[in-house]
Amino acid sequence: MSHCLKNVKSQRMKVSLVSGEMSSQVRLRLLPSARCLFDEPIQVKVAGLRSRQVVSMKARSTDEKGVVFSSSATYRADGSGEIDLKRDPSLSGSYVGVEPMGLLWSMRADTLHKYFFKNNSLNPHVVKFSVHEGEERMLAEVNNERLLIGDGVSRLPVKEGNMRGVLFTPPGEGPFPAVLDLSTFPSEKRASLLANKGFVVLAVAVYTDKPDNVKELHLDHFKEAVDFLQQHPKVGSKGVGIISRSKGADIALSLAAYVPGVEATVWINGSNANIAVPLYYRKRQILTPLLYDSSKVITTNSGAIVIKYSVKNPLAEENKGSLVPIEQAKGRFLFVASEDDLNWDSKGYMDEMVERLKRHGKDNFETVYYPRAGHLLEPPYGPFCPSALHGLLSSSVLWGGEPVAHAAAEVHMWKKIQEFLRSQLSCDATRTKAKL
Incomplete structure (x- = not known):
């Protein structure tokens, strides 16, 4: 009993x-x-x-x-x-x-x-x-x-030519819009979450090797990712969208400027110039690197540094070869900038890009600006990160942002990005049938 x-x-x-x-x-x-x-x-x-x-x-x-x-x-x-x-x-x-x-x-x-x-x-x-x-x-x-990955979404590691990435495909036959997710280092979070919303997304990192070993980058490798998406049987969009932040954002601008088929580019807290290493395309250097001035790094009591003011001025005569010629882009831009970005002057770079496009008679852009948000804008409801180890500098840096405002910005941004990509990447069922 x-x-x-x-x-x-x-x-x-x-x-x-x-x-x-x-x-x-x-x-x-x-x-x-x-x-x-x-x-x-x-x-x-x-x-x-x-x-x-x-x-x-x-x-x-x-x-x-x-x-x-x-x-x-x-x-x-x-x-x-x-x-x-x-x-x-x-x-x-x-x-x-x-x-x-x-x-x-x-x-x-x-x-x-x-x-x-x-x-x-x-x-x-x-x-x-x-x-x-x-x-x-x-x-x-x-x-x-x-x-991170919803019912029916498939995940497939991709190795093709020089390209290394992870492909996320929604359930069903499509047609679906295609998005290239460019992160500085390998990450699947943003790409898998976008696939849940009905996008075919290829996640590709800028750095797959230790950054110290990377002396130059080749835009051709990222063009392979754009071509791969355009040829995918479930993709129905005329062109490809790109979502990017930080170092990935200047690669995204370069793809929009130099590579056909990029219809929509989401640029989040990045630079208007090619950062850190030379960029090559079709075996020739197209952009010089914009470098850092280490004497302008600010050390804080917490042990983390502020690097925002150490990036050299891309508009200075000697650095103009690093500026991405975004006026050549055929597609549309969504520029997203945080005022309290302590990694670099994203708001200033955004304003300069808007001026550049206007000077060339272009109005192919939208801007979103978050006054009290920091550098690390991500999909919403993850822990807010005010400071962390910087992947390229091997020091801890302050990213900036006030927690409440930053969290609210992430919710707003995530919805805005999906609306932008959906509006620019209209799908055509006849295109997917043709590929099949």
Whole structure:
């Protein structure tokens, strides 16, 4: 008899843990579901607390390098013992005020200068949400599985000619618009999330080798990626879109200027000039490198440096050979710049590109400007990163941005990018049939 009772009790315990309940009356729910896409908002609700009870809400996640990120905020239940993060303000903690997704974007590591590494699209971003009485006693917990790759999206590593990348294809026959995702270093996050929205996306990194070993870059290698997408049987768009940030952004500008078939270019917090190494195309150098002046690096108390002012002026006579001739581009641009970008003067570069296009009688651009956002604009709801190790400099740098404003900018930008790409890359079913 006692053996049967033990089994019943253990079953009950299992059930309560799965449903996110630690104490019989407190319920923590994630709506509409505890399983969602990485870039989807959720509603966090607690019920079964005492009237006006004060609790701390926590979130915790471990990245691909094993670094733990966490956040905590204090909330007061209403008269019915309920908390709704869409409605109720945080009183103190990692953020204050009404921030429905605050527990996610405010997660930080215990040590400084850590970026949340989530580059593998096959593993979900798992976040443990919990409710605590005081600091210690846990009342309820539930796991949020935030998927990078949705149902039916396929992932295929690609090695063709000089090109190395990962291809993400939506379910179904298409036709789909095609996008080249250019990241500075290999990352699948943005590409896989775009594929969930109905784009065929090829993720390609600018640097596949250690940056110190890269003495020159060849635009031909990236043209191979554009050609690959145009020839894909599920692609129906007339041309290809490009999404890029940082060093990837000046490569994207160069593709738009020199390579036919680029219809839409999203440039996020980049330069208007070719940064760091010479750029070649068809066996000749087309752009000289814009270099850094290390004497203008600013060191901060945290140990991280500010490199924004150390980039040489691309408009100075001796540096003009590094400027990308974007007036040659046939497609449209979406320029996205953060005013508080501490990596480089993205807003200044954007303004100069707008002036350049206007001087040449062009109006093929849109601009978006975020006053208090920093350099690392990414798909929304990941942990905000104010500083981290710079992949090209082997020092920690300040990226800039105020957490609340930066998080809001990411939500706005992500929607804007999808609208822009969709509007510029109209699909034609007859094109895909012709390829088949």
